[in-house]
Amino acid sequence: MGRTVNISLKVVEDLKIRQRREDEILGVCPVCSARDCNFNTSKMVYNCWHGGCSGKIIPSAGYEVKEVKAPVLDIPKIRNLYTSLTDEFHSSLTKSVKDYLKNRGLTDDTINKFKLGFCSTTFYEGYGDKIAEEAGIMIHNYPLLANRVVIPYIFNNETTDLRGRILESIFSYKKNTPTYLSLAGNYESRGAVYFFNHEIIDKNSTIILTEGEFKALVAAQYGFPIIATPGIMRWEKSWTALLKDKEVILAADNELVSKRRTPAYIQAKMLSKHLPNLKVATLFRRKGEVKMDVDSYIISRGVKSFEVAIKAALPVNDYLEIEERKGLGRC
Numbered sequence: 001m002g003r004t005v006n007i008s009l010k011v012v013e014d015l016k017i018r019q020r021r022e023d024e025i026l027g028v029c030p031v032c033s034a035r036d037c038n039f040n041t042s043k044m045v046y047n048c049w050h051g052g053c054s055g056k057i058i059p060s061a062g063y064e065v066k067e068v069k070a071p072v073l074d075i076p077k078i079r080n081l082y083t084s085l086t087d088e089f090h091s092s093l094t095k096s097v098k099d100y101l102k103n104r105g106l107t108d109d110t111i112n113k114f115k116l117g118f119c120s121t122t123f124y125e126g127y128g129d130k131i132a133e134e135a136g137i138m139i140h141n142y143p144l145l146a147n148r149v150v151i152p153y154i155f156n157n158e159t160t161d162l163r164g165r166i167l168e169s170i171f172s173y174k175k176n177t178p179t180y181l182s183l184a185g186n187y188e189s190r191g192a193v194y195f196f197n198h199e200i201i202d203k204n205s206t207i208i209l210t211e212g213e214f215k216a217l218v219a220a221q222y223g224f225p226i227i228a229t230p231g232i233m234r235w236e237k238s239w240t241a242l243l244k245d246k247e248v249i250l251a252a253d254n255e256l257v258s259k260r261r262t263p264a265y266i267q268a269k270m271l272s273k274h275l276p277n278l279k280v281a282t283l284f285r286r287k288g289e290v291k292m293d294v295d296s297y298i299i300s301r302g303v304k305s306f307e308v309a310i311k312a313a314l315p316v317n318d319y320l321e322i323e324e325r326k327g328l329g330r331c
Contacts (some may be wrong), residue, residue: 002238024040031048031053035179045235082135089294090112100169100170103169116149117152124216144181151163154199163230197226200226219306232266250281251310261323
């Protein structure tokens with residue numbers, strides 16, 4: 001079985017980018033965070049064309065997770081393809097892409113350790129395999145991650161998933177192209193059920209949790225035990241059991257919004273149902289700052305400041321209560 005996330009109209013409003021038509025909204029996908037999700041408020045459904053995510057828009061508040069029948073795919077074969085492509089993409093890194101990664105605060109050691117790569121328009125050998133479409137790599141005979149940085153999810157020396165990020169300083173993209181992109185298709189059927197940097201979980205009693213791989217990359221580079229989800233609404237049932245005996249600290253984006261819930265609040269509210277002992281670290285914004293996240297906090301404030309923020313993390317219910325007093329935490 002797979003899962004689909006159904007969300008309320010209030011959540012749709014928080015995810016809205018712009019109105020397309022009277023009954024159609026362009027917004028952020030609640031599952032994979034791609035920025036080209038289509039919310040149809042007439043049919044009360046949404047579809048994300050890049051991540052293959054979909055669900056219903058429900059009348060009740062908040063969100064709900066429904067079990068759905070998922071296709072059965074050859075996961076070992078898919079992982080073999082992901083792993084071979086990881087090496088291909090890593091060897092395809094150009095100087096301009098490496099410079100981009102270094103400008104994001106990453107060192108050569110980090111780039112190599114996590115096997116960051118670049119998906120060029122070259123026809124890589126693995127594309128010819130029929131499994132490439134089932135694996136979400138190819139869509140209509142075109143590589144989904146073309147002209148993007150490729151971030152592999154590696155566990156036990158196998159790549160379990162691939163995600164892509166645009167290189168806005170190098171390439172031009174169509175308007176509203178999603179910044180981050182997941183592979184197409186059902187992620188559970190593809191076996192993509194691991195955190196980014198998943199392997200550090202067994203080695204640490206305290207785990208920092210964030211959304212987005214670049215944030216985790218910078219923090220991991222400085223020795224923080226951090227994992228990342230590929231979207232603020234993404235959560236696997238197995239993850240709850242995996243983290244139940246850990247001290248888990250959420251370090252989510254602190255973004256200035258107007259009369260809406262912050263990404264940090266949305267993620268904390270969702271996770272509180274799965275991790276009741278969760279703590280939430282606040283990444284304070286200075287005057288004039290619109291957004292603050294893990295990587296920008298470490299780079300602009302320094303490692304010690306991030307350590308202080310983590311140590312000052314509040315129990316999730318205390319954090320939610322404070323946010324709700326501001327009038328921003330509507331469910």
